[in-house]
Amino acid sequence: xxxxxxxxxxxxxxxxxxxxxxxxxxxxxxxxxxxxxxxxxxxxxxxxxxxxxxxxxxxxxxxxxxxxxxxxxxxxxxxxxx
Numbered sequence: 001x002x003x004x005x006x007x008x009x010x011x012x013x014x015x016x017x018x019x020x021x022x023x024x025x026x027x028x029x030x031x032x033x034x035x036x037x038x039x040x041x042x043x044x045x046x047x048x049x050x051x052x053x054x055x056x057x058x059x060x061x062x063x064x065x066x067x068x069x070x071x072x073x074x075x076x077x078x079x080x081x082x
Contacts, residue, residue: 016054017046017052017054017058017059017062018050018052020050021046021050021052022062022067024046024049024050025046025062025063025067026067026069029063029067029069036071036072037071037072038071039059039060039063039071042059042063043056043059046059
């Protein structure tokens with residue numbers, strides 16, 4: 001009966017992106033001179049610096065939902081609003 005109440009650690013598949021890469025991305029995004037405007041640019045940077053190929057969907061989920069990061073891309077202006 002006691003074994004049913006014991007809290008166990010979840011056993012599952014490890015994350016594809018290592019924690020060192022996530023820390024590097026977070027550090028790069030926190031810099032004031034961050035030049036990333038798309039997730040594809042971040043994927044290319046990760047591949048250049050860490051030699052890890054990351055899918056767009058995986059990178060987007062990590063950055064947008066888990067890290068709550070927002071890319072600093074300007075929004076398009078509508079010509080009719082002038």
